[in-house]
Amino acid sequence: MAKVKGTIVVDTETCKGCEVCIPVCPTNVIAMSAKVNSKGYNYMNLVGEDCTGCTNCAVVCPDGVITVYRVKV
Amino acid sequence: MAKVKGTIVVDTETCKGCEVCIPVCPTNVIAMSAKVNSKGYNYMNLVGEDCTGCTNCAVVCPDGVITVYRVKV
Amino acid sequence: MTEEIIIAGFGGQGVLSMGKIMAYSGIMQNQEVSWMPSYGPEMRGGTANVTVIISDDRISSPILNKYDTAIILNQQSMDKFESTVKPGGMLIYDPNGISRHPSRTDINIYQVEAAKQAAIMKASKTFNMVVLGAFLKLKPIINLENIEKGLKKSLPERHYHMIPMNIDAINQGSEIVKAIHVL
Amino acid sequence: MTEEIIIAGFGGQGVLSMGKIMAYSGIMQNQEVSWMPSYGPEMRGGTANVTVIISDDRISSPILNKYDTAIILNQQSMDKFESTVKPGGMLIYDPNGISRHPSRTDINIYQVEAAKQAAIMKASKTFNMVVLGAFLKLKPIINLENIEKGLKKSLPERHYHMIPMNIDAINQGSEIVKAIHVL
């Protein structure tokens, strides 16, 4: 079975720091930043390597700030 | 078993001649008059002897124009 | 020419449709007309009346309190409208069911036994046409041809066969109308 | 005496409650007060401001476009309110997050590093009290006793234990305020 690898791009300026995405990542590779964006929100960040591009985080993000890429490796 | 006999008094001036009472009399002792009352309605009349005082006619009369009496004979 | 008419009686006597036929006939001869009924609870109460105006000129108020002609078909209407006839005007009534006959002396008063006549003709529905005939005899403001056209306009086609009967009633009405008091 | 103040910053900085404490304190010393917040979507947008007026006389308009004092707690508010200070009036601001400092020369300008101080005190909630302290140092229109009473009136009883901490913050504020430009 082909393995997949993924990554995400977060529009950190638009992220509202709601953290709804955090618990839905199966590989726990996302986390909140310590810094805030210009609106004053801590934003979400990809912090690990094991993103599978499953889109879970993007699918639940109310503000639609996450773009997901995936490749078969 | 005691027999009952009844009679009715019709407020013929208030009767609207709707005839709703006619079919509900079990003994067929009521009928519509040929004459009209001052409002122009043919009114209901007791025409037979066999009224049992069952109140059927009074109970269905929308205008409440019928008073029923009954005695055990 | 302007003729201001009130027709008043019971609901069911064809008061409104009589007015309608007159109005339509007026249109047929190129006149201005208005037909203003009483409506609503007044009608539920059992009475019906309609003001009909037929005129060569633009009609101002469709609502009046004085009339050239009053056509009165029951006692209630007599009580209400006798006094509304203009001096010198005309009152036509059917004596059937009238207990207090008109008593004015400054107007022309006519009787038409329309109910009786309609019963004789075994055509109770034409009662109002008998009355109309009486009116037209006295004030021939609409000619019969236009009445026929008016009838056609106001009846649905499936009732066209009744037109001759109606015309007949009109003729009867014009014959039986009788003067009670003429100035 | 009439003092017309605008306090403006982010929602969450305690702008509204700071104004409320000032107003309540004014009442405690028998003055007329008014507290007029911005409300609605303006607030959802993240900014909050309140106009507080404390006066010996009946207050006319609770809404103003010129102020004796502007207390400014973020850049947006600086942009909006610097120009609204009356000539000769006062502007107090916290430089934290301010990129464009006030530039007027016809008013008195003071800085209070309240955010920093509140952080030092590990009591970020008292941020607004530090600012209040700075204001009162410069315009002692309300005495501390009445502020305490005002605090009591505006806090629910279960928060009374926090009053000393707040008073402390006020004192800190009055100490750290520094003049930038004085007429």
Add this chain to the structure above:
Amino acid sequence: MKELRLMKGNEAMAEAAIRAGFDGYFGYPITPQSEVMEHLQKERPAIRTGMVVLQAESEVASINMVYGGAASGKNVLTSSSSPGISLMQEGISYIAAAELPCLIINVVRGGPGLGDIQAAQSDYFQAVKGGGHGDYRLIVLAPSSVQECSDFVKLALELANKYNNPAMLLSDGAIGQMMEKVELFPQQPRWTLEEIRKKKPWATNGRLFNQERHIVTSLHLIPEKLEAHNNHLQAKYKEIEKNEVRYEEIKCDDAEYIIVAYGLASRTAQKTLQLARAEGIKLGLIRPITLFPFPKIPISTYAEKVKGFLTLEMSAGQMVEDVRLAVNGRVPVEFYGRTGGMLPAPDEVLAVVKNVFKI
């Protein structure tokens, strides 16, 4: 060939709605105007022109259907009578704010409350000053004959579309129920898709490929924007006041006194005029046809010439305020009114004229 009919005012409005090319009617029964929807349903406009006719669950629903329909670029109308129109006030304010052309017919009956079902003119304030919240105006036309019931439905639609503004026909129970001769205008085609796109480019009926989508809203959360929108509306109302005043004057040239009356009352006034002139009293009549825009200037002009005005209404006195505002104190403006469905009679009015002006 002229198409002449004897029709009730209500029927004439319904027939005119079909002929004017309306796309939709949404309404709820109420006396004395139920014949509007009844005539429409009888005429099967879906077959005649493709017009949609729907009985709504209430007047609140009706007016909001009108809102949706008008917002989608269609020519739509509703009709009701006083209590039902009161229920529509929120919707009307929304429609006026969103600048949606449409037609609202009020066949006024006696009020306040449930009142009665006879003819009255006591909804003038509501129609003209805005019964709903906020500063807005309807274009208000007052027919005084069945013929005008028919004609004004068409005219109202034209004006509504010209100014992107809701229009109202302010009729009354008597005009609604009475029959007169009407010359019906010929069937106008309903607008084609292209016409809609061209004439109502703002409408929300599906964003066109690669073009800006459209929004219909009355929300302007920023006060500056809402004020700008209000300024725009007020400028439009001024424009309407400039262009669209309609009125009729009868025998005003030599008049010493003028009656101002609209709708049914104006016909009583006309008869009063005849009576007065017969007695040598120089009475004239100004009949506002548009109640908004109100014929201020003609009235103001005559205020220089006559000795006084009498406003005649089937109300306790509403339009009289607009007459007074136009006259602005130069001559007396008297008022005579009947309420509750009572109709003033010509001789009664003449007596009033003589009395108030001491003739």
Add this chain to the structure above:
Amino acid sequence: MKELRLMKGNEAMAEAAIRAGFDGYFGYPITPQSEVMEHLQKERPAIRTGMVVLQAESEVASINMVYGGAASGKNVLTSSSSPGISLMQEGISYIAAAELPCLIINVVRGGPGLGDIQAAQSDYFQAVKGGGHGDYRLIVLAPSSVQECSDFVKLALELANKYNNPAMLLSDGAIGQMMEKVELFPQQPRWTLEEIRKKKPWATNGRLFNQERHIVTSLHLIPEKLEAHNNHLQAKYKEIEKNEVRYEEIKCDDAEYIIVAYGLASRTAQKTLQLARAEGIKLGLIRPITLFPFPKIPISTYAEKVKGFLTLEMSAGQMVEDVRLAVNGRVPVEFYGRTGGMLPAPDEVLAVVKNVFKI
């Protein structure tokens, strides 16, 4: 001991409703007045005084609950803001027609339509001329401070009960949301059963043994009766106009020009006065407190003395018509208004004064 509080206008009205002894509140949330019901619920009036507070399913339901409650002899109120008040127009017309005392609070926001939630005065026509159908009037009080928000709730109830007429408090979003010092009046007892029976003998709350039962209705199917009822109502309104005019005048004695403004705008005007007087301009202020009855006579009296009036409103110009009707052409009546929730500023108004009067 004086009971002083710092309160929002909305809270003050709610608190005053409890203290005035109201029996019931029925309302529906809407910004900027939701604090009224929120304060009531927080205060548990059911425990404090036995007052009933119910969140209705809509404003239409609210006003009809008020109708039922008032008809049953209880002292009841509702509150809302512009769009919600528009929805109540049918109910208000019914209540006025049935002569039921009650209180309706309108915390006006920017309109028309959904508009915004900032303070405005654009519902003046609706409140004062009658946004609903038919000839009726509300007693309309316009508070200009939080203190008056409290006081007028009590006053409005008294006036409503005195005249068996619905009263309205016409406040606005700013007065609703702003806090000021309020001296609360002491708790008034709710009416006892006996008081209700005595003071509202017409109420429908159960027919007393062997006494005539009661009916509350606004239906008068016979036009003569409805006209008689309307005459009765109009006579009552005249009586209210005679007895209940309330207004405040500031520095009018020596004034050459007078600003007429109510509610929040009157406070701007007050400040304008200060600025004007500082410049030696003899400006005065008339602040109508009752909008109906409108202070016609005082304005008319000053029309003899001053050079001109400026009406200041947070609308496109509504009360100005009543000012003009009072002045009746004797001196110019100018208008300045801001809309959409924009608030006029004192210096801006002063500039207008100077400009229009060429000072």
Add this chain to the structure above:
Amino acid sequence: MNIEMIKPENLVYTKTKLMTDNALSYCPGCGHGTAHRIIMEVIDEMGIQEDTIGIAPVGCSVLAYEFMNIDMQEASHGRAPALATAVKRLWPDKYVFSYQGDGDLAAIGTAETIHACNRGENIVMIFINNGIYGMTGGQMAPTTLPNMKTATSPYGRDVKEMGHPLKMTELIAQLPGTYYVTRQAVHKPANVRKTKKAIRKAFELSKENVGVCFIEIVSNCNSGWKMRPNEANIWMEDNMFPFFPLGDIKVDGQLITK
């Protein structure tokens, strides 16, 4: 007629004194009159005339206050449940009932009906379903049957265009706030007696603050239907009853399952 029988002691039925002597404004044979009378009989028999407030909105029964000899309020179209809610809450010891037509209760008043039922107001709601707007001259109501001709469905109710007849009673029976929900009729003696029992039950339950007790009465509008009264009643049995079956729908707060 047997004159000597006519004595007070032999009286078995006469119009209750809680009906006024005003002649009913209804068309001959209209069920409204019967419905009025049995409600008043129940109030009379329970002896609660001093404690009952009735509320009837616009509809043919708009003049109910002329006939029901108790305290009455005339409500605006559709809003009787709102008035009743307020009256009952402000006078919790009183009996409060509303009396509404189908246009009123199921069209314009839908929200007020649903929410009064959902809140479980302790009131009795009487619902006269005659499948038409009687008062305004026979327009289509929410309960008008498929293909039925009315003034606004002159070619018959086309359910595709005009919607389905609405079974409001079944709908409100779903709500936890209703306790007793039943559908009855008043065109025949047995029905009248049954309906009266149901009304009595409703008023008795009302005392116990169990929530809404709701009685639908399927009735004729012979004028609107353009039939003679007896004809209308037969048509009603043949056409209305299959769609609006008579019987209890919810008893003791429990839906009756069939």
Add this chain to the structure above:
Amino acid sequence: MNIEMIKPENLVYTKTKLMTDNALSYCPGCGHGTAHRIIMEVIDEMGIQEDTIGIAPVGCSVLAYEFMNIDMQEASHGRAPALATAVKRLWPDKYVFSYQGDGDLAAIGTAETIHACNRGENIVMIFINNGIYGMTGGQMAPTTLPNMKTATSPYGRDVKEMGHPLKMTELIAQLPGTYYVTRQAVHKPANVRKTKKAIRKAFELSKENVGVCFIEIVSNCNSGWKMRPNEANIWMEDNMFPFFPLGDIKVDGQLITK
């Protein structure tokens, strides 16, 4: 982050172009945003953006027109179904959907909701049930749970006084005019995907003029509930879902029996 992966051909998820670039006005973590997005994704995927008109009334989503990049109408409070009815009838070839909150659809708009459903309008109705009035600052809604605290039930919803939470979706499912009725959520990926399928199904059915397709989305109002978003979602699962169970209620015009 793996820069070289970021190429168009590897893209598996990005915000649809039918969402505008305006920042959503919703509170962080509010489900409205997700609901908006998946509706727009469906419209995008079906390629019907030129043929769809959306209608959102007052509520937090009053500004939906700022975000949904299609033709939109902003309706008055509660009346979206009336607007939608008219639009769909006047433009029968278009897709028309309404998007309403629980206060809007189940309180003030009850009559419009019931009657649009009863008439079987061929529209899609989206119903965001967050158990509260979000927009106006957290007052009690018809769907507020028993004992739940809100600004107008500060001591918790007392069902005896304030009525029961209203299951509007179950109610309208009873009506013959509804064809597909389902209750979903958007707080977890699986739910989002399921809800999106339901929306797609609804829009597809809408083409076939089968009647109302109705999708309730149980969602959080973390601001109104005074919780952090994830906390709110857990509370929702624990408290809202038992009362408003997820799943299909009516499919192909048939009620799902359990």
